[in-house]
Amino acid sequence: MELKDKTIIITGASSGIGAAAAILFAAEGAHVVLGARRGSELDKIADQISHKGGKAVTLAGDVNDEQYSKALVDLAQSEFGALNGAFNNAGILGEMGPIPDMSADSWNTVISTNLTSAFFASKYQIPAMEQNGGGSIVFTSSFVGYSNSGMPGMGAYAASKAGLIGLTLSLAAQHGQQKIRVNALLPGGTKTPATGDDASVHEFFATLHELKRMAEPTEIAQSALFLLSDRASFVTGSAVNADGGASSRLV
Ligand code: NAP
16 A cells, blocks of 8 residues: 555556556555546546545546646545655657657657646646655656657657656756655656557567566556655656666667
8 A cells, every 4th residue: 555545646647657557546546636648447447446446536638728727636535535656657759750750740749748738737736745744746757858869750759758757857856855756757758658569669678677577557656656656755857767677778
């Protein structure tokens, strides 16, 4: 029960890493507030959690909308009395390809969904955690755009995910005295709908990792669990790799 009675917001909870995190965190005693656009998928996850005796509420919305970030915090407080943690995990790959061929709209969609959403989230989560004497925020970044992991055709995605690391450092420095820890989690290639089920794509990802396989969503959720739990009480301002060794490679 690593998260017993902690209230945690999870975005991107309708699928992949976020759905695995919702189930894992609830099993570890958290009260979870689940966000994503597809409300019907969120409700399925919440049903699974409540059938096992856990506590989950859902709110469908778009992380590009500032008011949605506020509404998730309001829901956490009204339903469970406080906000202790947030796994800001919703994200998209967006358009892939060379930057000279990319439209400004495609660029802006990725930056808004993956990075501006983190600004909205922290803007409302931090005051709520401060009221409660502290908390823990985790952003899902990526190995893409980080150490040794430049990837062709992923400029907007890499920029958005690297931007999350800069935001993490600044927030951790600003809010450490308020006992709010902020960390970025950098998954490697993980088997989710975002990476599809094409065996050749899976094989490509596997070769990038020293462990020579892709991650299961629950393995990434376990790292998020650690960062949100009191076991990580002295971990803040970190870019935590859960990438099978991808970023340790010498290229
Ligand atoms: P996924 O299964 O496609 O999940 C993405 C989640 O984000 C879904 O729940 C989706 O829900 C939600 N989402 C997307 N756009 C949204 C929006 N505008 N508003 C609200 N929710 C939105 O992919 P995943 O692999 O689990 O990705 C989770 C996170 O891990 C992402 O940030 C991704 O960049 C990151 N990541 C993934 C990998 C990987 O290899 N899979 C590696 C490194 C980092 P709805 O469609 O219902 O809105």
